[in-house]
Amino acid sequence: MPELSIKTITELLTLLDKGDISSEDIVRDQLAAIASNDAELGAYIWSSEEDAILQAKEADRRRQSGDSAPLLGIPVAVKDVLNVKGQPCTCASRILEGYTAVYDATSIAKLRQAGAVMAGRTNMDEFAMGSTTENSAFKVTKNPADTSRVPGGSSGGSAAAVAGGEAVAALGTDTGGSIRQPASFCGCVGLKPSYGRVSRYGLTAFASSLDQIGPITKTVEDAALLLEAMAGGDPMDSTSLIEPVPAYADRLPDTLAGVKIGLPKEYLGDGLDPEVRAVIEESIKVCEEAGAELVEVSLPHTEYAIATYYVIATAEASANLARFDGVRYGARVAGADPIDMYCRTREAGFGPEVKRRVILGTYVLSSGYYDAYYLRAQKVRTLIRRDFEAAFKQCSVLLSPVTPAPAYKLGEKESDPLQMYLGDIFTVTANLAGICGISVPAGLTAEKLPVGVQFLGPALGEEAVLGAGHVFERAAGRQ
């Protein structure tokens, strides 16, 4: 049984500070957990003892020489979509098999500066397209709570690694719920920062106007620590927000007194699994007992969110994935001429979900359909943004389910993409509106499947959602 990799960042920092353990101890413990469990769990695509130990020893040297970087010696597992120099970055796609990253993403460079160890590459849906991690070209990841079920996705490897004791903490990316949904399915904390809060430089782009990088952790406080290290403006990402980064972890409150929590009625209507509903109703009570004032709000355009999302996200993906053409990197399949080479390379290199989305995105942008689909979706996106602006005039955070149902069985929804897409209803809206959201473990179903509760905050409202999540997890007796 691992002893250190199941601990939280804050617990490990205390032990490191006291000199009771070294970073090398933590990393070796985590590697042992991976060696003994990952054949079953399938959370990692790649990890290297040599590489991780080298970084851990460097962190230990820094600590001995008096360095007090905030995450010194803490291993972080990284979703296989973020570039870490010298490590593979495949996006769980055949088309990038064998690719070695040539530079650090800004989020990674900042974590390195804060002393973190980049401890391995976690499995995901190919190019972050999916909700189960079953779209990985390389392996299936299982839910640690029930290995016959999916871990969620697309950051399913990161969530399974954290929940399964194979990672102290991990990074995910969230384009339509890909951090919050797997966190909810596996029973960990997942934070999607506001659009632009964390630089996207070095993140292999899926949908550039929706993508955000964020932490998947065991506690809200750990998520706050990782966000603090990664957030901020970046000259390499012109959409990053230059507003100062608060000391999120130091400013976590111990009460919800004076906090107005909005309950969006469209998120609590029909179609919600009864066990999920029971957990959410209990969560509302917990918040009320912790001092929050509850107010019902309305987000009237919710029913159009999935349609809007799947037009905008696929359109952007079709443009972003044009770079995978077999010319400069990745796999190549020879062809009679360059066009033939592109077509064959992409046929062999992309899996079915990626092909489906790139074709859909190309269609909605094509001549004759642009106005009816893409432009119209951008206008509906404005209406969805306005819904949230109006709601946040009445409250500081919103409380909602993360998903309509708990984790489903492996293979259950693989052949019906539309049904799969509809499960994203409570998460895609935050990406469309550019706001922040967190999923916090809230309870279990009768079958012991984790269910998360989501707190949504306005743009740059990370302090509010972290605060609500922190008080909630303590009041619910989970930390």
Next chain:
Amino acid sequence: MPEKKIDVRYVANLARIALDDEEVAVFQKQLEQIVGYVDKLGELDVAGIEPTSHAHPVTNVFREDVVRQGLEHESVMHNAPEETMDQFKVPKIVE
């Protein structure tokens, strides 16, 4: 069978993805279904609504125009599927 909304082979070619007949048939059905669902966007009156292309439009972002270190040539070429004389090799494009 209602009229086909989407010519999968034509659009796949625009996207530079070759498909076999079986894939075309599967995608035809799935994409028709998805596009049929997306058509609900047509229910809304969006006259006069500005489109959102970015959630927080940030404008006039400048940085100092200074020379910076580029990517290391050797590690970039290491990822090349085919190379010759330190350059990417591609199929012949002119007669």
